[in-house]
Amino acid sequence: MQAPPRILIVCFSRSGTTRRLADRLAAILPADCEGIRERGDPRRRRGIRGFVRSLADVIAQRRADVVPTAYDLARYDIVVVGTPVWASCPSTPVATWLADHRNQLRHVAFFCSLGGRGSDKAFERMRASAGVSPLATCAVTAADVQSGHDHALLDAFAHKIRHRLSTLETIEWTM
Ligand SMILES: Cc1cc2nc3c(=O)[nH]c(=O)nc-3n(C[C@H](O)[C@H](O)[C@H](O)COP(=O)(O)O)c2cc1C
Structure with a gap:
């Protein structure tokens, strides 16, 4: 019998949405879960000034x-x-975080929370930074959270991760 996969979730969240999704996913999979934290004053990303700073940071890469x-x-x-x-x-x-750990990542999956647009480009950037293609991705919009559809999306994401991992393990055993 195959041992259950060891799964780690890491995430950053400015205003709590991604972290809530991460905690729910950790309970479904199950998985260990850690927030990506920045050094310095955590308030620097809060409020309207934090929004503008975050926007400037990402545009300037x-x-x-x-x-x-x-x-x-x-x-x-x-x-x-x-x-x-x-x-x-x-x-x-x-x-x-992805750029710093790209040499330590064997298998990855990505999820994001968003207002509504930009997940495909974000996942492509994550793939490039990680240097490895994700086994599964999941984008959760604000409308999904509001309607409760996020639960079904996370269930399907967890199922896909487990299924892909078990397929890979079977392939590795037969090689
Ligand atoms: C600087 C900044 C830029 C954003 N750009 C986008 C965007 O391009 N597309 C989008 O759908 N939402 C965008 N959003 C909204 C966030 O992705 C969304 O609110 C997300 O769920 C916040 O997650 P968090 O609570 O974990 O920080 C942006 C938010 C911030 C702060």
Whole structure:
């Protein structure tokens, strides 16, 4: 019998939506879950000034000063990375985290929360930063959250991750 996959979720969230999705996904999969944190004053991304700063950071493709992840990535079969969409891109802390860890990522899956537009471009940027294609992606809009459709999206995402991992494990066993 195959052992259950070891899954880690890492995510950044400015205003809480992506983090709530991450926590729900961690309960469904199940998975360990860690927030990507920036060094310095956490208030620098809050409010209207934080919005403008975040927009400027992502447009200028600046790096964030990200606290190292506490979990050992080598212990996991897959890392699921979650981000809010900023100007059709992954948030600056997530783009930085992916670039910094690209050599440690074997399998990945991506999810994002967004107002409504830009998830495809954001996922493509995440793929380029990670240097590896995701086994699954999931975009959750504000309308999905409002209608409760986010639950079904996360269930389907979790199912796809588990299914793809088990297919890969079977292939690796037969090689
Ligand atoms: C700087 C900035 C840029 C954004 N750009 C987009 C965008 O291009 N498309 C979109 O649909 N939503 C955009 N949003 C909305 C967020 O993606 C959305 O509110 C998200 O769910 C916030 O997640 P969070 O609560 O985890 O921070 C943007 C928000 C911010 C702060």
